[in-house]
Amino acid sequence: MASSIPPPEVLKNPPNIPEKQLFGPGPSNMSHEIRHSMDAPLLGHLHVEFCQIMDDCRVGIQYLFQTKNPLTFAVSGTGHAGMECAVMNLLENGETFLVIQNGIWGLRAANLGKRLGLNVQTIILPEGSAASLEQIREGIIKYKPKVLFICHGESSTGVAHPLKGISEICHENGTLLLVDTVASIGGTEFDADALGVDCVYTATQKVLNAPPGLAPISFSEKAVEKIKNRKTQCVSFYFDALELGNYWNCFGEPRRYHHTGMISMVYSLRAALAAIAKEGIENEIKRHKENIVYFHQKLEDAGFKLFVEDKDLRLPCLTTIRVPEGIEWKAVIDKLMAQKIEISGGLGSTLGKIWRIGTFGINSDKTKMDKIVSALKDATFSANSKVN
Ligand SMILES: Cc1ncc(COP(=O)(O)O)c(C=O)c1O
Structure with missing residues:
Protein backbone atom coordinates (compact mmCIF):
# COMPACT_ATOMS: atom_id res chain seq x y z
CA MET A 1 0.00 0.00 0.00
CA ALA A 2 1.38 3.43 -0.95
CA SER A 3 1.81 5.71 2.05
CA SER A 4 -0.63 8.62 2.02
CA ILE A 5 1.97 11.09 3.23
CA PRO A 6 4.94 11.44 0.86
CA PRO A 7 8.53 11.70 2.14
CA PRO A 8 9.22 15.33 3.11
CA GLU A 9 11.07 17.21 0.35
CA VAL A 10 13.26 18.99 2.96
CA LEU A 11 14.83 15.72 4.04
CA LYS A 12 16.27 15.14 0.58
CA ASN A 13 18.91 17.82 1.16
CA PRO A 14 21.61 17.91 3.83
CA PRO A 15 20.94 20.33 6.72
CA ASN A 16 22.59 23.74 6.84
CA ILE A 17 24.99 23.65 9.79
CA PRO A 18 27.51 26.48 9.57
CA GLU A 19 30.54 26.67 11.84
CA LYS A 20 29.84 29.52 14.31
CA GLN A 21 31.69 31.13 17.16
CA LEU A 22 29.39 30.48 20.07
CA PHE A 23 29.87 33.29 22.57
CA GLY A 24 26.33 33.30 23.89
CA PRO A 25 25.40 31.96 27.34
CA GLY A 26 25.67 28.39 25.99
CA PRO A 27 26.11 26.12 24.20
CA SER A 28 29.78 26.96 23.73
CA ASN A 29 32.05 25.55 21.01
CA MET A 30 33.29 21.98 21.27
CA SER A 31 36.97 21.14 21.18
CA GLU A 279 44.51 21.01 32.41
CA GLY A 280 43.78 20.68 36.15
CA ILE A 281 40.59 22.23 37.53
CA GLU A 282 42.50 24.91 39.44
CA ASN A 283 44.39 25.92 36.25
CA GLU A 284 41.15 26.02 34.30
CA ILE A 285 39.58 28.33 36.90
CA LYS A 286 42.72 30.50 37.05
CA ARG A 287 42.67 30.86 33.24
CA HIS A 288 39.03 31.98 33.28
CA LYS A 289 39.70 34.45 36.09
CA GLU A 290 42.77 35.97 34.45
CA ASN A 291 41.20 36.17 31.00
CA ILE A 292 38.00 37.80 32.25
CA VAL A 293 39.94 40.68 33.81
CA TYR A 294 41.60 41.21 30.41
CA PHE A 295 38.24 40.96 28.60
CA HIS A 296 36.47 43.39 30.93
CA GLN A 297 39.28 45.92 30.61
CA LYS A 298 39.13 45.69 26.80
CA LEU A 299 35.34 46.17 26.87
CA GLU A 300 35.64 49.20 29.14
CA ASP A 301 38.41 50.64 26.96
CA ALA A 302 36.07 50.24 23.98
CA GLY A 303 33.44 52.34 25.76
CA PHE A 304 31.15 49.63 27.20
CA LYS A 305 29.75 49.52 30.75
CA LEU A 306 29.52 46.23 32.60
CA PHE A 307 26.18 45.36 34.17
CA VAL A 308 27.42 43.83 37.45
CA GLU A 309 28.90 46.74 39.33
CA ASP A 310 30.55 44.83 42.17
CA LYS A 311 33.72 43.35 40.60
CA ASP A 312 33.77 40.53 43.18
CA LEU A 313 30.34 39.34 42.00
CA ARG A 314 31.23 39.08 38.30
CA LEU A 315 31.17 35.59 36.79
CA PRO A 316 34.55 34.78 35.20
CA CYS A 317 32.96 32.91 32.29
CA LEU A 318 29.91 35.02 31.38
CA THR A 319 29.92 38.78 30.98
CA THR A 320 26.91 41.08 31.01
CA ILE A 321 27.18 44.45 29.29
CA ARG A 322 24.71 47.33 29.47
CA VAL A 323 23.25 48.15 26.05
CA PRO A 324 24.35 51.77 25.50
CA GLU A 325 21.64 54.43 25.41
CA GLY A 326 20.11 54.82 21.94
CA ILE A 327 21.42 51.51 20.58
CA GLU A 328 19.12 48.83 19.16
CA TRP A 329 20.37 45.74 21.05
CA LYS A 330 18.90 43.23 18.60
CA ALA A 331 20.43 44.94 15.55
CA VAL A 332 23.87 44.48 17.09
CA ILE A 333 23.26 40.80 17.78
CA ASP A 334 22.05 40.32 14.20
CA LYS A 335 25.12 42.04 12.76
CA LEU A 336 27.42 39.77 14.74
CA MET A 337 25.40 36.71 13.74
CA ALA A 338 25.85 37.70 10.09
CA GLN A 339 29.59 37.26 10.81
CA LYS A 340 28.82 33.88 12.44
CA ILE A 341 29.55 35.23 15.91
CA GLU A 342 26.87 34.55 18.49
CA ILE A 343 26.30 36.78 21.50
CA SER A 344 22.99 37.00 23.29
CA GLY A 345 20.56 39.54 24.69
CA GLY A 346 19.24 39.56 28.24
CA LEU A 347 16.90 36.95 29.66
CA GLY A 348 13.78 37.54 31.75
CA SER A 349 13.93 40.96 33.37
CA THR A 350 17.30 41.78 31.77
CA LEU A 351 15.88 41.43 28.23
CA GLY A 352 16.60 44.55 26.20
CA LYS A 353 18.91 45.99 28.88
CA ILE A 354 22.03 43.90 28.44
CA TRP A 355 24.08 41.70 26.15
CA ARG A 356 25.47 38.44 27.47
CA ILE A 357 28.78 37.06 26.27
CA GLY A 358 29.87 33.60 27.37
CA THR A 359 33.59 32.80 27.34
CA PHE A 360 33.35 29.20 28.46
CA GLY A 361 36.17 26.65 28.51
CA ILE A 362 38.14 26.81 25.25
CA ASN A 363 36.39 30.11 24.45
CA SER A 364 38.11 31.76 27.41
CA ASP A 365 40.99 32.87 25.22
CA LYS A 366 42.51 36.34 24.85
CA THR A 367 42.77 36.21 21.03
CA LYS A 368 39.10 35.25 20.75
CA MET A 369 38.18 37.97 23.25
CA ASP A 370 40.03 40.59 21.18
CA LYS A 371 37.99 39.57 18.14
CA ILE A 372 34.69 39.78 20.03
CA VAL A 373 35.44 43.22 21.46
CA SER A 374 36.40 44.55 18.05
CA ALA A 375 33.32 43.04 16.34
CA LEU A 376 30.99 44.25 19.11
CA LYS A 377 32.45 47.76 18.97
CA ASP A 378 32.05 47.95 15.19
CA ALA A 379 28.50 46.60 15.32
CA THR A 380 27.42 48.86 18.18
CA PHE A 381 28.82 52.16 17.10
CA SER A 382 28.11 51.89 13.38
CA ALA A 383 25.27 54.16 12.24
CA ASN A 384 22.58 51.56 11.59
CA SER A 385 22.53 50.18 15.15
CA LYS A 386 20.92 53.35 16.54
CA VAL A 387 17.32 53.28 17.73
CA ASN A 388 15.21 55.19 15.16
C1 LIG B 1 22.34 28.88 35.52
C2 LIG B 1 21.52 28.00 34.65
N1 LIG B 1 20.76 27.05 35.20
C3 LIG B 1 20.02 26.21 34.45
C4 LIG B 1 20.02 26.32 33.07
C5 LIG B 1 19.17 25.38 32.27
O1 LIG B 1 19.99 24.58 31.50
P1 LIG B 1 19.47 23.89 30.12
O2 LIG B 1 19.16 24.99 29.18
O3 LIG B 1 20.68 23.09 29.75
O4 LIG B 1 18.30 23.07 30.46
C6 LIG B 1 20.81 27.29 32.45
C7 LIG B 1 20.81 27.43 30.99
O5 LIG B 1 21.38 28.31 30.42
C8 LIG B 1 21.58 28.15 33.27
O6 LIG B 1 22.35 29.10 32.73
Whole structure:
Protein backbone atom coordinates (compact mmCIF):
# COMPACT_ATOMS: atom_id res chain seq x y z
CA MET A 1 0.00 0.00 0.00
CA ALA A 2 1.38 3.43 -0.95
CA SER A 3 1.81 5.71 2.05
CA SER A 4 -0.63 8.62 2.02
CA ILE A 5 1.97 11.09 3.23
CA PRO A 6 4.94 11.44 0.86
CA PRO A 7 8.53 11.70 2.14
CA PRO A 8 9.22 15.33 3.11
CA GLU A 9 11.07 17.21 0.35
CA VAL A 10 13.26 18.99 2.96
CA LEU A 11 14.83 15.72 4.04
CA LYS A 12 16.27 15.14 0.58
CA ASN A 13 18.91 17.82 1.16
CA PRO A 14 21.61 17.91 3.83
CA PRO A 15 20.94 20.33 6.72
CA ASN A 16 22.59 23.74 6.84
CA ILE A 17 24.99 23.65 9.79
CA PRO A 18 27.51 26.48 9.57
CA GLU A 19 30.54 26.67 11.84
CA LYS A 20 29.84 29.52 14.31
CA GLN A 21 31.69 31.13 17.16
CA LEU A 22 29.39 30.48 20.07
CA PHE A 23 29.87 33.29 22.57
CA GLY A 24 26.33 33.30 23.89
CA PRO A 25 25.40 31.96 27.34
CA GLY A 26 25.67 28.39 25.99
CA PRO A 27 26.11 26.12 24.20
CA SER A 28 29.78 26.96 23.73
CA ASN A 29 32.05 25.55 21.01
CA MET A 30 33.29 21.98 21.27
CA SER A 31 36.97 21.14 21.18
CA HIS A 32 38.18 18.85 18.38
CA GLU A 33 38.62 15.95 20.86
CA ILE A 34 35.14 16.28 22.31
CA ARG A 35 33.52 16.56 18.90
CA HIS A 36 35.27 13.47 17.61
CA SER A 37 34.67 11.43 20.75
CA MET A 38 31.11 10.98 19.45
CA ASP A 39 32.32 9.31 16.23
CA ALA A 40 33.07 6.13 18.20
CA PRO A 41 30.76 3.15 17.59
CA LEU A 42 27.72 2.75 19.78
CA LEU A 43 27.90 0.30 22.63
CA GLY A 44 24.99 -1.13 24.58
CA HIS A 45 24.00 0.73 27.73
CA LEU A 46 25.00 -2.18 30.00
CA HIS A 47 28.04 -3.41 28.03
CA VAL A 48 31.12 -3.79 30.16
CA GLU A 49 33.06 -1.20 28.12
CA PHE A 50 30.28 1.37 28.44
CA CYS A 51 29.96 0.70 32.18
CA GLN A 52 33.68 1.44 32.46
CA ILE A 53 33.15 4.77 30.64
CA MET A 54 30.32 5.60 33.07
CA ASP A 55 32.62 4.78 36.01
CA ASP A 56 35.30 7.06 34.49
CA CYS A 57 32.71 9.85 34.19
CA ARG A 58 31.62 9.36 37.79
CA VAL A 59 35.12 9.99 39.15
CA GLY A 60 35.53 12.83 36.66
CA ILE A 61 32.35 14.47 37.95
CA GLN A 62 33.53 14.03 41.55
CA TYR A 63 36.70 15.85 40.50
CA LEU A 64 34.73 18.57 38.71
CA PHE A 65 32.55 19.23 41.79
CA GLN A 66 35.41 18.50 44.23
CA THR A 67 33.44 15.94 46.18
CA LYS A 68 33.77 12.42 47.52
CA ASN A 69 29.97 11.91 47.43
CA PRO A 70 29.25 8.35 46.23
CA LEU A 71 25.88 9.42 44.77
CA THR A 72 27.39 11.30 41.82
CA PHE A 73 26.34 10.71 38.21
CA ALA A 74 24.98 12.42 35.09
CA VAL A 75 21.25 12.81 34.48
CA SER A 76 20.16 12.20 30.86
CA GLY A 77 18.84 15.64 29.98
CA THR A 78 19.97 19.25 29.96
CA GLY A 79 20.54 21.53 32.94
CA HIS A 80 16.80 21.65 33.64
CA ALA A 81 16.88 17.87 34.10
CA GLY A 82 19.54 18.37 36.78
CA MET A 83 17.30 20.94 38.49
CA GLU A 84 14.24 18.68 38.31
CA CYS A 85 16.20 15.66 39.56
CA ALA A 86 17.55 17.65 42.52
CA VAL A 87 14.26 19.23 43.58
CA MET A 88 12.13 16.12 42.99
CA ASN A 89 14.40 13.92 45.08
CA LEU A 90 15.23 16.31 47.91
CA LEU A 91 11.68 17.47 48.58
CA GLU A 92 8.21 16.00 49.03
CA ASN A 93 4.79 17.53 48.52
CA GLY A 94 4.05 20.25 51.08
CA GLU A 95 7.65 20.69 52.28
CA THR A 96 9.18 24.17 52.34
CA PHE A 97 11.60 25.15 49.59
CA LEU A 98 13.36 28.50 50.01
CA VAL A 99 14.70 30.03 46.81
CA ILE A 100 17.11 32.91 46.40
CA GLN A 101 15.78 34.74 43.39
CA ASN A 102 18.23 37.19 41.85
CA GLY A 103 17.51 36.31 38.23
CA ILE A 104 15.68 33.85 36.03
CA TRP A 105 17.08 30.63 37.52
CA GLY A 106 15.71 31.27 41.00
CA LEU A 107 12.40 32.09 39.34
CA ARG A 108 12.57 28.79 37.41
CA ALA A 109 13.40 26.76 40.56
CA ALA A 110 10.46 28.41 42.37
CA ASN A 111 8.18 27.62 39.43
CA LEU A 112 9.27 23.99 39.48
CA GLY A 113 8.71 23.82 43.24
CA LYS A 114 5.15 25.12 42.83
CA ARG A 115 4.43 22.53 40.13
CA LEU A 116 5.56 19.86 42.61
CA GLY A 117 3.21 21.11 45.32
CA LEU A 118 5.99 22.46 47.54
CA ASN A 119 5.58 25.38 49.90
CA VAL A 120 7.83 27.75 47.94
CA GLN A 121 9.21 30.84 49.67
CA THR A 122 11.56 33.32 48.05
CA ILE A 123 14.18 35.87 48.94
CA ILE A 124 13.85 38.30 46.04
CA LEU A 125 16.84 40.48 45.26
CA PRO A 126 17.57 43.16 42.68
CA GLU A 127 19.09 41.75 39.48
CA GLY A 128 22.89 42.01 39.47
CA SER A 129 23.12 41.45 43.24
CA ALA A 130 23.52 38.50 45.62
CA ALA A 131 22.09 37.62 49.06
CA SER A 132 24.06 38.45 52.20
CA LEU A 133 24.56 35.84 54.92
CA GLU A 134 22.23 37.92 57.10
CA GLN A 135 19.43 37.81 54.52
CA ILE A 136 19.92 34.06 54.20
CA ARG A 137 19.91 33.54 57.97
CA GLU A 138 16.72 35.61 58.32
CA GLY A 139 15.00 33.64 55.54
CA ILE A 140 15.99 30.28 57.01
CA ILE A 141 14.89 31.20 60.52
CA LYS A 142 11.61 32.63 59.22
CA TYR A 143 10.62 29.82 56.85
CA LYS A 144 12.50 26.78 58.25
CA PRO A 145 12.90 25.28 54.76
CA LYS A 146 13.96 21.70 54.08
CA VAL A 147 16.05 22.96 51.15
CA LEU A 148 17.62 26.30 50.17
CA PHE A 149 18.26 26.91 46.44
CA ILE A 150 21.01 29.18 45.17
CA CYS A 151 22.14 29.68 41.60
CA HIS A 152 25.93 29.97 41.75
CA GLY A 153 26.30 31.43 38.25
CA GLU A 154 23.17 33.46 37.47
CA SER A 155 23.50 33.51 33.69
CA SER A 156 20.67 36.03 33.21
CA THR A 157 22.62 38.73 35.08
CA GLY A 158 26.26 37.57 35.16
CA VAL A 159 26.45 37.26 38.96
CA ALA A 160 28.60 34.66 40.73
CA HIS A 161 26.82 34.15 44.05
CA PRO A 162 29.23 33.83 47.02
CA LEU A 163 28.75 30.48 48.75
CA LYS A 164 31.02 30.60 51.81
CA GLY A 165 29.28 30.37 55.18
CA ILE A 166 25.86 29.43 53.77
CA SER A 167 25.89 25.69 54.49
CA GLU A 168 26.72 26.36 58.14
CA ILE A 169 23.55 28.44 58.49
CA CYS A 170 21.59 25.78 56.62
CA HIS A 171 22.86 22.84 58.61
CA GLU A 172 22.37 24.54 62.01
CA ASN A 173 18.70 24.79 61.02
CA GLY A 174 18.13 21.39 59.42
CA THR A 175 18.14 22.78 55.86
CA LEU A 176 19.92 21.21 52.88
CA LEU A 177 21.85 23.45 50.47
CA LEU A 178 21.13 22.97 46.75
CA VAL A 179 23.34 24.82 44.23
CA ASP A 180 22.92 25.28 40.47
CA THR A 181 26.37 25.46 38.85
CA VAL A 182 25.22 25.16 35.23
CA ALA A 183 26.91 28.42 34.20
CA SER A 184 29.75 28.44 36.73
CA ILE A 185 31.39 25.04 37.19
CA GLY A 186 34.98 25.03 35.93
CA GLY A 187 34.87 28.79 35.41
CA THR A 188 35.07 29.89 39.03
CA GLU A 189 35.97 28.29 42.37
CA PHE A 190 33.64 25.60 43.61
CA ASP A 191 34.41 22.90 46.16
CA ALA A 192 31.24 21.03 47.09
CA ASP A 193 32.68 19.26 50.12
CA ALA A 194 34.53 22.25 51.56
CA LEU A 195 31.46 24.46 51.01
CA GLY A 196 29.13 21.88 52.58
CA VAL A 197 26.88 21.73 49.52
CA ASP A 198 24.25 18.96 49.75
CA CYS A 199 23.28 18.79 46.13
CA VAL A 200 24.91 20.34 43.08
CA TYR A 201 24.13 19.98 39.40
CA THR A 202 25.52 21.40 36.20
CA ALA A 203 25.24 20.88 32.44
CA THR A 204 27.64 19.87 29.70
CA GLN A 205 27.31 22.73 27.21
CA LYS A 206 29.10 25.59 28.96
CA VAL A 207 32.60 25.40 30.48
CA LEU A 208 32.73 21.67 29.66
CA ASN A 209 32.47 22.47 25.91
CA ALA A 210 30.41 19.33 25.25
CA PRO A 211 27.02 19.22 23.53
CA PRO A 212 23.91 19.91 25.62
CA GLY A 213 22.21 16.76 26.89
CA LEU A 214 23.70 15.62 30.20
CA ALA A 215 23.45 17.09 33.68
CA PRO A 216 26.18 15.98 36.11
CA ILE A 217 24.79 15.90 39.67
CA SER A 218 25.96 14.95 43.15
CA PHE A 219 24.18 14.38 46.49
CA SER A 220 25.84 14.59 49.94
CA GLU A 221 25.37 11.97 52.67
CA LYS A 222 22.82 14.23 54.38
CA ALA A 223 20.93 14.52 51.11
CA VAL A 224 20.96 10.74 50.60
CA GLU A 225 19.66 10.25 54.15
CA LYS A 226 16.78 12.64 53.42
CA ILE A 227 16.01 10.82 50.15
CA LYS A 228 16.10 7.40 51.80
CA ASN A 229 13.72 8.59 54.53
CA ARG A 230 11.09 9.99 52.16
CA LYS A 231 7.51 9.16 53.09
CA THR A 232 6.52 9.09 49.42
CA GLN A 233 8.35 7.85 46.33
CA CYS A 234 10.06 10.40 44.09
CA VAL A 235 7.28 11.58 41.75
CA SER A 236 9.42 10.82 38.70
CA PHE A 237 10.77 7.38 37.87
CA TYR A 238 13.10 8.83 35.22
CA PHE A 239 14.69 11.27 37.71
CA ASP A 240 14.69 8.96 40.76
CA ALA A 241 18.19 9.50 42.18
CA LEU A 242 18.37 6.08 43.87
CA GLU A 243 17.39 4.28 40.66
CA LEU A 244 19.87 6.38 38.69
CA GLY A 245 22.51 5.83 41.36
CA ASN A 246 22.15 2.08 40.86
CA TYR A 247 22.49 2.39 37.07
CA TRP A 248 25.58 4.58 37.55
CA ASN A 249 27.14 2.08 40.01
CA CYS A 250 27.15 4.57 42.90
CA PHE A 251 26.33 1.91 45.50
CA GLY A 252 28.57 -0.96 44.36
CA GLU A 253 25.47 -3.12 43.64
CA PRO A 254 24.79 -4.96 40.36
CA ARG A 255 23.57 -2.41 37.79
CA ARG A 256 19.95 -2.62 36.74
CA TYR A 257 18.51 -1.29 33.51
CA HIS A 258 16.87 2.05 34.29
CA HIS A 259 16.81 3.76 30.89
CA THR A 260 18.91 3.51 27.75
CA GLY A 261 21.99 5.57 28.61
CA MET A 262 22.95 8.46 26.29
CA ILE A 263 25.83 6.48 24.83
CA SER A 264 27.50 9.02 22.50
CA MET A 265 26.77 11.88 24.89
CA VAL A 266 28.49 9.98 27.66
CA TYR A 267 31.55 9.56 25.40
CA SER A 268 31.57 13.33 24.96
CA LEU A 269 31.21 13.89 28.70
CA ARG A 270 34.18 11.62 29.32
CA ALA A 271 36.25 13.55 26.78
CA ALA A 272 35.23 16.85 28.41
CA LEU A 273 36.11 15.63 31.90
CA ALA A 274 39.42 14.23 30.60
CA ALA A 275 40.28 17.67 29.15
CA ILE A 276 39.60 19.31 32.53
CA ALA A 277 41.60 16.66 34.36
CA LYS A 278 44.49 17.24 31.93
CA GLU A 279 44.51 21.01 32.41
CA GLY A 280 43.78 20.68 36.15
CA ILE A 281 40.59 22.23 37.53
CA GLU A 282 42.50 24.91 39.44
CA ASN A 283 44.39 25.92 36.25
CA GLU A 284 41.15 26.02 34.30
CA ILE A 285 39.58 28.33 36.90
CA LYS A 286 42.72 30.50 37.05
CA ARG A 287 42.67 30.86 33.24
CA HIS A 288 39.03 31.98 33.28
CA LYS A 289 39.70 34.45 36.09
CA GLU A 290 42.77 35.97 34.45
CA ASN A 291 41.20 36.17 31.00
CA ILE A 292 38.00 37.80 32.25
CA VAL A 293 39.94 40.68 33.81
CA TYR A 294 41.60 41.21 30.41
CA PHE A 295 38.24 40.96 28.60
CA HIS A 296 36.47 43.39 30.93
CA GLN A 297 39.28 45.92 30.61
CA LYS A 298 39.13 45.69 26.80
CA LEU A 299 35.34 46.17 26.87
CA GLU A 300 35.64 49.20 29.14
CA ASP A 301 38.41 50.64 26.96
CA ALA A 302 36.07 50.24 23.98
CA GLY A 303 33.44 52.34 25.76
CA PHE A 304 31.15 49.63 27.20
CA LYS A 305 29.75 49.52 30.75
CA LEU A 306 29.52 46.23 32.60
CA PHE A 307 26.18 45.36 34.17
CA VAL A 308 27.42 43.83 37.45
CA GLU A 309 28.90 46.74 39.33
CA ASP A 310 30.55 44.83 42.17
CA LYS A 311 33.72 43.35 40.60
CA ASP A 312 33.77 40.53 43.18
CA LEU A 313 30.34 39.34 42.00
CA ARG A 314 31.23 39.08 38.30
CA LEU A 315 31.17 35.59 36.79
CA PRO A 316 34.55 34.78 35.20
CA CYS A 317 32.96 32.91 32.29
CA LEU A 318 29.91 35.02 31.38
CA THR A 319 29.92 38.78 30.98
CA THR A 320 26.91 41.08 31.01
CA ILE A 321 27.18 44.45 29.29
CA ARG A 322 24.71 47.33 29.47
CA VAL A 323 23.25 48.15 26.05
CA PRO A 324 24.35 51.77 25.50
CA GLU A 325 21.64 54.43 25.41
CA GLY A 326 20.11 54.82 21.94
CA ILE A 327 21.42 51.51 20.58
CA GLU A 328 19.12 48.83 19.16
CA TRP A 329 20.37 45.74 21.05
CA LYS A 330 18.90 43.23 18.60
CA ALA A 331 20.43 44.94 15.55
CA VAL A 332 23.87 44.48 17.09
CA ILE A 333 23.26 40.80 17.78
CA ASP A 334 22.05 40.32 14.20
CA LYS A 335 25.12 42.04 12.76
CA LEU A 336 27.42 39.77 14.74
CA MET A 337 25.40 36.71 13.74
CA ALA A 338 25.85 37.70 10.09
CA GLN A 339 29.59 37.26 10.81
CA LYS A 340 28.82 33.88 12.44
CA ILE A 341 29.55 35.23 15.91
CA GLU A 342 26.87 34.55 18.49
CA ILE A 343 26.30 36.78 21.50
CA SER A 344 22.99 37.00 23.29
CA GLY A 345 20.56 39.54 24.69
CA GLY A 346 19.24 39.56 28.24
CA LEU A 347 16.90 36.95 29.66
CA GLY A 348 13.78 37.54 31.75
CA SER A 349 13.93 40.96 33.37
CA THR A 350 17.30 41.78 31.77
CA LEU A 351 15.88 41.43 28.23
CA GLY A 352 16.60 44.55 26.20
CA LYS A 353 18.91 45.99 28.88
CA ILE A 354 22.03 43.90 28.44
CA TRP A 355 24.08 41.70 26.15
CA ARG A 356 25.47 38.44 27.47
CA ILE A 357 28.78 37.06 26.27
CA GLY A 358 29.87 33.60 27.37
CA THR A 359 33.59 32.80 27.34
CA PHE A 360 33.35 29.20 28.46
CA GLY A 361 36.17 26.65 28.51
CA ILE A 362 38.14 26.81 25.25
CA ASN A 363 36.39 30.11 24.45
CA SER A 364 38.11 31.76 27.41
CA ASP A 365 40.99 32.87 25.22
CA LYS A 366 42.51 36.34 24.85
CA THR A 367 42.77 36.21 21.03
CA LYS A 368 39.10 35.25 20.75
CA MET A 369 38.18 37.97 23.25
CA ASP A 370 40.03 40.59 21.18
CA LYS A 371 37.99 39.57 18.14
CA ILE A 372 34.69 39.78 20.03
CA VAL A 373 35.44 43.22 21.46
CA SER A 374 36.40 44.55 18.05
CA ALA A 375 33.32 43.04 16.34
CA LEU A 376 30.99 44.25 19.11
CA LYS A 377 32.45 47.76 18.97
CA ASP A 378 32.05 47.95 15.19
CA ALA A 379 28.50 46.60 15.32
CA THR A 380 27.42 48.86 18.18
CA PHE A 381 28.82 52.16 17.10
CA SER A 382 28.11 51.89 13.38
CA ALA A 383 25.27 54.16 12.24
CA ASN A 384 22.58 51.56 11.59
CA SER A 385 22.53 50.18 15.15
CA LYS A 386 20.92 53.35 16.54
CA VAL A 387 17.32 53.28 17.73
CA ASN A 388 15.21 55.19 15.16
C1 LIG B 1 22.34 28.88 35.52
C2 LIG B 1 21.52 28.00 34.65
N1 LIG B 1 20.76 27.05 35.20
C3 LIG B 1 20.02 26.21 34.45
C4 LIG B 1 20.02 26.32 33.07
C5 LIG B 1 19.17 25.38 32.27
O1 LIG B 1 19.99 24.58 31.50
P1 LIG B 1 19.47 23.89 30.12
O2 LIG B 1 19.16 24.99 29.18
O3 LIG B 1 20.68 23.09 29.75
O4 LIG B 1 18.30 23.07 30.46
C6 LIG B 1 20.81 27.29 32.45
C7 LIG B 1 20.81 27.43 30.99
O5 LIG B 1 21.38 28.31 30.42
C8 LIG B 1 21.58 28.15 33.27
O6 LIG B 1 22.35 29.10 32.73
